[in-house]
Amino acid sequence: MSGRDDLPRRDVDDAGGKPTLRTIAEITGLAVTTVSRALSGAPQIALETRQRVRQVADHIGYMPDRAAQRLRTGRTNVISLILDPHEEIINFGTSLIRGISTALRQTPYHLVITPSFEDAPNLDPVRYIMRNRMADGIIFSRTQPFDERVRLLLENDFPFVSHGRTELSVPHPYVDYDNEEFAFQATMKLIAAGRTKPAIILPPERFTFHHHLRYGFMKAVRMQGVDYEVLSGVSLDSSAETIHARILARLDEASPPDGYVCGGEVSALAVMAAYTDRAMVPGRDVGIVAKKTSTLFTPVRPRIDTIEEDLAAAGEAMGRLLLKRIGGAAAEDLQELHRPQMETADATAA
Amino acid sequence: MSGRDDLPRRDVDDAGGKPTLRTIAEITGLAVTTVSRALSGAPQIALETRQRVRQVADHIGYMPDRAAQRLRTGRTNVISLILDPHEEIINFGTSLIRGISTALRQTPYHLVITPSFEDAPNLDPVRYIMRNRMADGIIFSRTQPFDERVRLLLENDFPFVSHGRTELSVPHPYVDYDNEEFAFQATMKLIAAGRTKPAIILPPERFTFHHHLRYGFMKAVRMQGVDYEVLSGVSLDSSAETIHARILARLDEASPPDGYVCGGEVSALAVMAAYTDRAMVPGRDVGIVAKKTSTLFTPVRPRIDTIEEDLAAAGEAMGRLLLKRIGGAAAEDLQELHRPQMETADATAA
DNA sequence: CTCCAAGCTTGTATCGTTATAAATCCTCAC
């Protein structure tokens, strides 16, 4: 009854289409399965066969189809970076991205940007990625002490690396900059330069690095027994205009600070602008130590002291650690704390 | 001989796994095919059925599997942004990314970053994406007059949008900033403020916007009949240090310029730094008009004139146009030229 | 001469979706 005469499913020489395992199978005369196993380096396949298959594959420029692999294995070969709206400031995002890309180079992993449109870190992107298996691992920043994202990811044993630490008891992979050390060194620098009332502008309290910066700052002022101030009313997330206005206002109140520790370039510029507008010279009439995350500050005048945070290095580390985590490494071994690198503007050192 | 008794391939209630078409089919009692067709809104499926299927799908939170869709249809639902090493400067990359993400919001498209590690625009990322169908469309920048990437993409009829125009005769989708108008306005501004010898720092000659900036600049100086200079030895890609050194050197040579048109924040800061280092005041002793692509400049002192380029808007436009292109729109209708937005530092206007 | 094990290779089913072609179901006219 069946008139099927077993016709080939495609043209014999497979003209035009991109090479698949089937192409290699036809060339070598092996079965598709064998080719697959051979390319994955399975020891059950004869060494000679493995080499031959590899050679043919390279010759015709075979690249496995990601969609097919993903469908079959469930692995996506994708790393997702959750990009916060605030990360637009300066080159935070791009440096991180370049670092991650570097770590992912020569691996089958691709980097997908998952934007967050919310103002505060929220769970939706994480839920979306986990539920629909959109990636094998997640990277995010602006970490909070009891971060819900970390909690959720840990609960589901989903690989991730956070930029910043938490205070949760379960260890998890992270890459962080030693903001406590940064604030400590920056404050000591101000005091060493003769400032008697250093101030600090902190990020919003919900972030872990708010506390690290505060500890480092407090450690220094306590140690040196000087007056101090945590600038109220603004944060590192405030706009330059807001910070600028706040600094000006503070100058009109009683006993203003004579030094500032700035956790970002924008806030440092805002402080400089405020003093400049009052005909005071940053570096002379007020001490400023800023965190430098880009080459931006090099040409800024007057020169101020900076301490560097290398975001590309952070990104590269996060990518590297995440790949290890996906590979099954233990979270305890995947934690990196990057040290500040001093850079003195001129001979201000004590 | 066959003892197959047609056992079900999975447990009946499909516990735990994420919902697929099959899940919906079981719930509704329809065939998988019908569910697929219903969700895609095919008119052949009864309206009542379509509604019921949609309702069930929403109820159980069904999301189509991207890998399966991609494998079956060949469409990836991915947009690839080729990120150049130079785009790390300031927030170029991140603003663009945010803009593209905004355009892709509420669509099935994801954004994948394909880094380029080469110094000059090169073809490898484009070839890789086309050959392996890694994306449905490509976005890139730093476009050249006879851009090889554009040529290759046009040849293969592969959807893309370039940031910047070419001089190729075949029309293609682009989003560009009117750099000619920017340079013209900037230069006119300098002349109106009494400068007699404006200079301009240009990007490397291979880029299209080098020529646009030059035209605009030349148009203004010719029109006003003033002396002028195209600063040699450096480009907008030069480091801040290099530009800084060059400006200083130029100050020691004969008849230095008394005004600068700067196509980027970094070069503007470098120029300011050089004059400041010679105890001259930017804005008073030298005119500077800079392109502003971020909020960075707001707090910079002394204030200088800026003209804005909105990169997030450019990214959003590129995403939007690319989706239309993928949808089959004609290239001629997918070209946008964004106008500069003036912003005066103070009452410098003529 | 048979049989077994080791070594290597292959067939089959499957991941979730959709294009294609075919099968139902209904309604209505004659």
Next chain:
DNA sequence: GTGAGGATTTATAACGATACAAGCTTGGAG
């Protein structure tokens, strides 16, 4: 009552890769 014909729905076969179980060789022992 029967067939035409439109309206719906369904079965089947892919897309390309891989897990699993089974199948071939081959050489050597008994």
